[in-house]
Amino acid sequence: MLLGVRHHGPGSARAVRAALDSARPRVVLIEGPPEADALIPLAGDEDMRPPVALLAHAVDEPGRSAFWPLAEFSPEWVAMRWALEQGVPARFIDLPATHTLVWGSGPEGESAVEGGGGDGGGQPAAPADADAGGDSSVGSGADDRGGTGTGTDRGTDSDADDGPDAGSGTQAGVRIDPLGVLAEAAGYDDAERWWEDVVEHRGLGAGDAFAPFAVVEEAMGALREVYGSGGHDRDLVREAYMRLQVRAAQREFGGGVAVVCGAWHVPALRQKPTVAADRALVKGLPKVKADMTWVPWTHRRLARASGYGAGIDSPGWYGHLFTAPDRPVERWMTKVAVLLRAEDRTVSSAHVIEAVRLAETLAVMRGRPLAGLGETTDAVRAVMCEGSDVPLSLVHDRLVVGDVLGEVPEAAPAVPLQRDLARLQRRLRLKPEALERELELDLRKETDAGRSRLLHRLRLLGVAWGEPVTSRGSRGTFRETWRLRWEPELSVRVAEAGVWGTTVLAAATAKAEADAVAAHGLAEVTGLAERCLLAELPDALPAVMRILADRAALDTDVGHLAQALPALVRSLRYGDVRGTDTGALAEVAAGLAERVFVGLPPACAALDTDAAEEMRRHVDAVHTAVGLLGEAPAAGHGELRGRWHAVLRVLSARDTVPGVIRGRAVRLLLDDGELAQDEAARSMGLVLSPGTPPGDAAAWIEGFVGGGGGGMLLVHDERLLGLVDGWLTAVSAEAFTDVLPLLRRTFSAYEPGVRRTLGELVRRGPGQRGSTETAGPGIPGFGASLDAERADAVLPVVRLLLGLDGAGEEEITELVGVAG
Incomplete structure (x- = not known):
């Protein structure tokens, strides 16, 4: 008895159950890797929750892997569960994973009805990364287990096709979509809609339990007469192996054999070539030692959008169709309403009733036997989402696709x-x-x-x-x-x-030590040291620190040292909260900082524009790192900030240093209070004098007022703004064209509010700031003294925030002063 199915098809799953109940076979053979036979009993474990997948990986190369996904509505899963419930033996009969994992050089995805072992089914396995789980990546495996298929994959993958799949990436010249061909012959332009109409909505399995399989087999036979294997030479080998397994089961059980496989394979399994011919096809295949287990899977990974070759567009919808005992449309609309209500959308029972009516009406108008996903989606959009696709996208993501994650029992094999x-x-x-x-x-x-x-x-x-x-x-x-x-x-x-390693701690420690040895640059090692501290790997950190110290001692590139310092210093901040000893790290960081201080001024001389911009970023990073390092409770670290300020003064005054670095050095000194505003204004005035080339002056301005806070500096210090404004208006027309891109890059980085304020200040002119005082003592751009009336206005808010409604003004002032 050959039961050709569509993988992940709820209609096929119901039909398989009905056929097995009717035939009561003595053994059930299922398309899948035989190494998983020992794992079949786990499918009946009370802790097993589909979707799950069989995972095969090479023992010596775990990254070479393949998956065979199964959902609750997968016919193969239903066949396994039926066999376990009835006490009937169940076996997998597809090509063993030991061959699948090494055969071929790339993935060859199969279709939903094709068959082949799932992600890895019968096809060569690709790296796990490629498949995001194995299905599509692992070769043609997606073929068979995958796919309840909602249509074609990349226009070729279909549920019914096992062979030609243009989208799967095989070397075949011609790849067809069997369901697409059948749908087109029936006058449909959508293979998924055709499948729903002729299978899902027709009560597959009712009446003669075997009639649906006979019809599907006849259709697949006609397609294979025209297209042959569809360019899937590997399928010929897989089918030969499956025929050998069917013969062996017939000899062992004397009949009563039920075979559940992709519909595309049924005509080939019906053939009767000689045993010698089949053995010749499977002889000499390459192999590798493989392990298998069950792993959790998700509805999202069953979706075609995940890259799964035999994936489906709507695993959540198919799961609903399979589990809904009756009135599937009404139950679906209720689920949608519950979801939308949880998102604070107004959806009443009246909306549900109206949506059901609209979906059924649309089905009648479109000549469909029942409302399908298309009709329910249109009804939800019109009635519950008020025509908007925004909430509808949530319905699609959470319900149509879904985020169901399966579970496997603890008894499942695992590394x-x-x-x-x-x-x-x-x-x-x-x-x-x-x-x-x-x-x-x-x-x-x-x-x-x-x-x-x-x-x-x-x-x-x-x-x-x-x-x-x-x-x-x-x-x-x-x-x-x-x-x-x-x-x-x-x-x-x-x-x-x-x-x-055998534990997470041991494995992470060994991996960190190996990565430190293999690291190419100093920055890689410092980043690794930071990650060791975050992961709290006390045994790995000493080895990483030794390598870090050796690399730092040998590296003379100031850029590399400047890149490495920030990650090192950041790591020191984790010592207190994580209880990690960072003494050795602090010593290396301090030594690295000293070498940066010595080498930075010579390294900043005679740089082109790109190199100067890169070095300016290094200066910023070192400045931040020194600030953090100066706060570290280690002897001598407090002096580092003073030595760094001396380096910045050298950079700000040296003519051979590019303007963008000199300007940034002045700005950093000003921010740290090491340079008075009058001195900063004097430095800017000298740079913006007529004797300085416009390009150099523009670069200095970018270094000084570029980046965070630069715009607010000009807003609150009109002297600096006036210098920039005066210099800019004096630039000649010829030079203005050259400096404009640089100035645009500088000022375009400001927030819109800052740019608007600067524009207003320039329009009004120096000293014209409305009612704000700009002359006399105080900070330029601010009033000369505190405005007591405006300050008193915030007291009610402070009382409310601090919960001190009954407190006096003196108490509040004292609390605010302490908080400040």
Whole structure:
């Protein structure tokens, strides 16, 4: 009994169940890698929750992997569960993964009805990165397990086709979409809509349980007569191996054999070539030692948009169709309403009723037997979303595709590193989730500190479960924000990382030491030292620091030293909150800073425009690093800031230093209070004198007022603004064309409000600032003294913020002074 199916097709899944209930076979053979036979009993474990996938990887090269995804509505999953429930043997009969993982040089994706073992099914496996999970990446595997297919993949991949798939990337010259061909013959321009009409909406499996499979087999037979294997020579080998397994089962059980496979393969399995001919096809295939296990999968990874060759457009919708016992449209609209209400949109029961009516009416108008995804989507848009595609995109993302993440039982085979990771996830209450979420951590709390260590260690191992993001609240070193999302392919990354150790801590330590030895530049080593501190790897840090000290001693490039210093100094800030000894790091950082101080002035001489801009960025980075290093509680570090200021004075006064660096040096000294405003104005006046070439003057201005705060400096100091304005108006027409791009780059970086204020000040002219005093004592651009009336106006707000409604003005003033 050959049951040709569409992978991930709820209609096919229901039909398989009905056919097995009717035929009661003695053994069930399923398209998939035979190495997974021992894993079939786990499909009946109470802790197993689809979607899940069979993962095969080469023992000596874990990155070479393949996946065979299965959803609750996959016919193969239904066949497995039926066999387990009835106590009937179930076996996989596709080409073994030991061949699949090494056969061929690139992925050859299959289609939804094709068959082939899933992601890796019968095709050569590609690197896990390529497939984002294996399906599409791992060769043709996507072929068969993949696809409830909602249409074609890149115009070629279809559920029914196992062979020609133009989008899968095989070397075949002609690749067809079997469902597309059948849909076109029936007068449809959409293969997915045709499949819904003839299968999903026709109660597949009702009446004669075998009639649907006979019809599909006849259609596939006609297609293969015309297209042959469709350019899939590998399918001929896979089909030969499957025929051998079917014969062996028939001999063992004496009949009563049910075969569940991609519909495209059925005509080939029906053929009766000699055993010798089939054995000749499978003889001598390359092989590699492989391990297999179950791993969680997601609906999103079943989607075609993820790159899965046999993927489907709407896994969430198909899951709903399979599990809804009756009235699927009404139940779907209710789900949509619940989602939209959770997003604070006004959706009532009347909206649900009207949306159902509209969907059914659209189905009648379009000549469809029942409302499908297209009709329900149009109805939701019109009734519940008021014609807007914005909330509709949320419905598509959360429901049509979905973020369901499967679960596998602890009894499933796993590498030691995976088991340690699972233990840490349970202890830290950090459950993997398919839905992206942000996690705020307070490192002063033990559990949050443990979570931070785990996430940083995994990043060192290449398991990017979490991505650090900027915190929206506190910016203290005790606060971290992560964006988390568990992707199925991370299971491959964990398997790959298993070569470094059996626990997350041991593996991260070994990987950090190896990365330090292999690092090409000093900045790489300093960045690695920072990551070791973040991950709290006390055994790896000494080795990294030795390599860092050796590299720093040998590197004479000031640019490299300046690049390395910021990461090193940032790392010192983690000592207090993480309890890490950073003494050795502080010594290396101080030594590195001293070498930068000595080498920076000569390195800044005679630079072209690009090199000068790059060096200016180094100066900024060193300035920030020295500020942090000066705050570190280490002997002698407080003196570094004074020596750095001396270096800045040298840079600001040396004519051989490019203007952008001289201007920035003056600005940094001014910001640190090491240069009076009168001195800064004098320096600007000298640079903007007629004797200075306009290009040099423009570069100095960019260095001085470019970047953060530069615009506000001109707003609040009219003398500086007047100097810039006077110089700019005196530039000749010929020179103005040359300096304009530089000036535009400088001033365009200001915020719109700052640019607008500067424009108003220039329009009014020097000293004309409305009612604001600009003469006499005080800071230029501000009033000469405090405006008591305006200051008193904020007292009610201060009382409200501090909860001191009954406090007197003196008490509030004292509190504000302490806070300041």
